[in-house]
Amino acid sequence: MNSRRGIRSTSPLAPRHPLRTGVEHQVAVRLAACPGQINPSPQGAELIEAEGVTPQRISTFTRDGLTFEVSDTGPLDGQTVVLLHGFPANRHSFDEVVPILNAAGFRTLAPNQRGYSDGARPHRSRDYRAVELQRDVLALVDVAGVDRVHLVGHDWGGVLAWQLGAVAPERLTGLTVLSTPHPSAMIRSLVASAQALRSFYVLVFQLPMLPELLLRKKVEPLLRRMGLNADAAAEYGRFMSKHGRLTGGLHWYRALWLPDRRTSRRRLVTVPTTYLWGNGDQTLGRRAAELSGSYVRAEYRFIEVDENHWLPENAPRVVAAAILDDLRLP
Numbered sequence: 001m002n003s004r005r006g007i008r009s010t011s012p013l014a015p016r017h018p019l020r021t022g023v024e025h026q027v028a029v030r031l032a033a034c035p036g037q038i039n040p041s042p043q044g045a046e047l048i049e050a051e052g053v054t055p056q057r058i059s060t061f062t063r064d065g066l067t068f069e070v071s072d073t074g075p076l077d078g079q080t081v082v083l084l085h086g087f088p089a090n091r092h093s094f095d096e097v098v099p100i101l102n103a104a105g106f107r108t109l110a111p112n113q114r115g116y117s118d119g120a121r122p123h124r125s126r127d128y129r130a131v132e133l134q135r136d137v138l139a140l141v142d143v144a145g146v147d148r149v150h151l152v153g154h155d156w157g158g159v160l161a162w163q164l165g166a167v168a169p170e171r172l173t174g175l176t177v178l179s180t181p182h183p184s185a186m187i188r189s190l191v192a193s194a195q196a197l198r199s200f201y202v203l204v205f206q207l208p209m210l211p212e213l214l215l216r217k218k219v220e221p222l223l224r225r226m227g228l229n230a231d232a233a234a235e236y237g238r239f240m241s242k243h244g245r246l247t248g249g250l251h252w253y254r255a256l257w258l259p260d261r262r263t264s265r266r267r268l269v270t271v272p273t274t275y276l277w278g279n280g281d282q283t284l285g286r287r288a289a290e291l292s293g294s295y296v297r298a299e300y301r302f303i304e305v306d307e308n309h310w311l312p313e314n315a316p317r318v319v320a321a322a323i324l325d326d327l328r329l330p
Contacts, residue, residue, distance in 0.1 A: 055145055058109065060119075063139040067119030069112040070140065074102035078127050079327060080146050080172070083110040085312075086155020086180070087249045088219055090116050093154065093232070096316035097323070104324055109149075112141055113157070115248025128255035131262045133160055134167065141171055150327055154178040154312050156252050162295075165269035174272040176323045177292075178311045179284055181277070184267050185291035186284075193287035201283075205253040210313065212246050219246075225281055227308035272299040274326050276319065278307035 010255050055076040060067050085093045091110040099110045114120050114128060114136050122128070137160060141149050151175045153161030158180030165175045181189070189195040205211050216221070220237025224230060240246045273296050279287040293300050298318055303322060307315045 045299075049209075058140075058143055061111075061143040063120075063136060063138055066114070066117070066122070066136075068114075068117045068136065068140070070111040071098070073098055074107040075105060076107060078105045078107040079142055080107045080109060080149045081327070082140060082149045082151050083312075084113065084137065084151070084153040084157025084160055085110070085116070086153075086157050087252060088215075088223070088236050088246070089155070089232075089241050089313075092234070092235060093312045094146070094316075095318060097312055097320045099201065100317070100320035101323060104327075106327065108122060109140060109144060111136075114139075115251055116245060118242075118244075121244050121248045122251075125251045125254040126258050128251040129258055129260045130160075130163060130255075131260055133252075134164055137164060138168060138171060147171070148173050150174050150176070150323070152176045152178070152323060153180070155180055155309070160185055162269060162292075165271050165273060165296075166266045167264040169270045170269045173190075174326050175274070176271065176319075176326050177275045178271070178319060179277060179281060179309050181275075181288035182269070182292040182295040184295055185288045188291055189285065189288035193285055195285050195288055198283050198285055202253055203276065205250050206257075211250055214317055216246060226310075227280070228310045229312070229314055230314040232310070263298075267295060269296045270298050272326065274301040274303060274322055275326065276303045276305060276311055278305050278309060278311055278315075278318070280308040283309055 057076070058070050058072045060069055062068070071089070082095045083091075083097070085091055091112045093240075094108075094110050098110065101108050111117070114122070114133060120136075137151075148171055151161050151164060153159070153175070154179075160175045161175050161177050162180070162182045165172060180186075187200070190199070217242045218232045223233040223236060228236075240249070275289070275292055277284070277286075280287070289302070289304075293302055305311070305315065305318055307318070310317050
């Protein structure tokens with residue numbers, strides 16, 4: 001039986017700072033961007049929205065010459081929810097969540113992220129640094145023609161959600177983060193718990209080519225041993241067997257330690273946030289989960305559920321209910 005624990009609230013911080021990103025797409029938005037830094041400046045980008053244009057379905061969007069695949073479902077005039085997958089998944093990780101949100105009147109956008117979209121797979125690991133990943137998501141928001149979205153993220157998508165809640169709060173109505181603790185809480189937990197042992201695989205993933213050789217034919221059985229349901233494990237196994245996709249996903253890990261002067265120093269999330277964590281998660285422990293709320297300066301809920309790491313695939317109704325609760329909050 002699922003339980004909810006640790007629900008608390010804090011007061012939001014007042015200031016919010018604009019963050020825009022370059023986009024190329026035949027939709028109802030145009031963007032005059034000033035490239036070079038993630039932090040806003042008076043010379044930063046400006047979003048120009050076309051007037052009187054009917055919203056259109058998005059199947060792809062392009063940023064800096066990279067083309068991303070997107071699943072766009074639900075009423076076009078509904079509030080928009082963007083759902084970000086993790087490793088080694090893809091946009092279909094939310095397939096059982098999305099119909100519930102659509103039936104409740106919400107539009108959903110689920111992209112295949114950088115490295116996972118066949119048209120958006122740079123070869124260099126440096127091109128997977130956090131600023132680029134953040135700008136990819138903001139490009140999708142711009143293409144959707146909306147000012148703000150509710151952002152949902154699982155695994156690496158959760159890391160990205162935490163980051164955007166700090167650096168681009170004016171583009172978000174709120175966050176629902178699944179499984180992954182706040183990055184700063186994760187770092188603190190490495191010296192205060194067994195999290196370092198749980199995360200040892202991250203060091204292995206830094207090696208060139210060896211992880212690809214070890215994982216290429218073992219993604220499906222490994223995911224099944226980690227508790228992912230058989231259908232989803234088979235889907236991700238097939239997906240990752242195609243040339244370049246596994247390396248693209250691993251580059252997210254390899255870019256972790258690469259310096260980037262564009263990175264914002266902002267760490268505190270200033271939008272309403274719900275964090276779901278499964279107490280059976282084999283890779284992400286309790287200490288980091290419980291520390292995550294200290295990095296939120298807005299309404300915050302911590303929900304502990306009797307599940308493992310794979311919340312969107314194994315517990316879609318629980319995930320959908322939490323998202324709908326967030327969307328219905330005043």
